[in-house]
Amino acid sequence: MTTVALIPARGGSKGIPRKNLVPLAGRPLVVHSIEQARSCAGIDRVFVSTEDDEIAAVAAAAGAEIVRRPLALASDTASTESAISHAFESWRGQGVVPDRVVLLQATSPFRAAGQLDAALADFDRNGCDSMLSVVRFVGFVWRTGADGLARPATYEPTLRPRRQEIHDTTLETGSFYIFTRELYERTGSRLGGRIATFEVPSDDALDIDEPADLERARAEAQRRGVRLITGAAGPGVDLGEMDWLWLDVDGTLTDGAMYYGEGGDEFKRFDTRDGAGIAAFRSAGGRVAMVTGEMSRAAARRAEKLGVEHVVLGCRDKGAAFDEFCRRFHTTGDRVIAVGDDCNDLPLVGRVAVFVAPADARAEVRAVANWITTAAGGHGAVRELTDRLVAARRTLLRVA
DSSP: OOEEEEEEOOSOOSSSTTGGGSEETTEEHHHHHHHHHHTOTTOOEEEEEESOHHHHHHHHHTTOEEEEOOGGGSSTTOOHHHHHHHHHHHHHHHTOOOSEEEEEOTTOOOOOTTHHHHHHHHHHHHTOSEEEEEEEOOOOOEEEOTTSOEEESSSOGGGOOOGGGOOSOEEEEEEEEEEEHHHHHHHSSSSOSSEEEEEOOGGGGOOOOSHHHHHHHHHHHHHHTOOSSBOTTSOBOOGGGOOEEEEOOTTTTSOSOOEEOTTOOEEOOOOHHHHHHHHHHHHTTOEEEEEOSSOOHHHHHHHHHHTOSEEEOSOSOHHHHHHHHHHHHTOOGGGEEEEOOSGGGGGGTTTSSEEEEOTTSOHHHHHHOSEEOSSOTTTTHHHHHHHHHHHHHHHHHHHO
């Protein structure tokens, strides 16, 4: 039995621009569904269907395989079924013949641990052809006809039940669907044949479509205790234990732009808020490293002014530079939090306790970051981080 996950994620969206890439709890939205599918023991391969290069890069970096969807099938009017049909065509061309498909909606980021495995087990146990996620629904639904008159849709008004007596009504969440290849090839629909439902908690039914939905999702993530900082295996990291802040320069402490005077002098724009945050972190007992690929006098002067303990200019291999840094200062990666925005910073991923990407970092970097700041590089991204670090160190001191 071969099971694949399919996550449709187009680039265009009206309610929230670039919706599938917006950060939620430190991850691009689409990455939540990818990670949940990859952690499901019953799913063999994970595919993201998209026409968008940036989404494709983020999804691939998060471990998904990419189905390149034509633009014509990624418009506002294109149906999900059209994306499914195209995926089947693509799979046939690759020799992929799944027995069943788990369709995940990227805009439904909340699925409890083990939920997809439990749904697949129910799917097998029930011997059904398709399944959809639902929540218990105890409301009273009415429809208004063309004549302007209202009529009940889910109950008889003369026999109005008490809410606690409604046991057999559920509401489709859109979070996930499971269906067999045979059913889809026969009907062209994700739902049909013997249909089963899988009930999920009402809080898992949140679907992000409008900005207000995104705010609710962020509040829900905070309520659940979903930490902004997560390690590769999922456990939280105590920011108060971070001794070192390792910083890239261009695109992190600056906006990435290069300015040259008529005499060839180099100029860079640094944010004073970031500088104040670095000073506060150092005052709280933290130490700072600044490592850049550029031979930049401006960066050297900025580091000197901020009292940065470790400075490397013209670095061509940040992985090797990090190893040398650890040896020199007798420290380990689990005491370091690093910030970077470009591909030359990727060697730090997995070597440091927390890898942070500014909001405007490259897609490949954001996809593997443990934390994506809301601010852009050179515009307060580092200050956003140092504020959290300083607060965490103060909390740790109070507890001690």
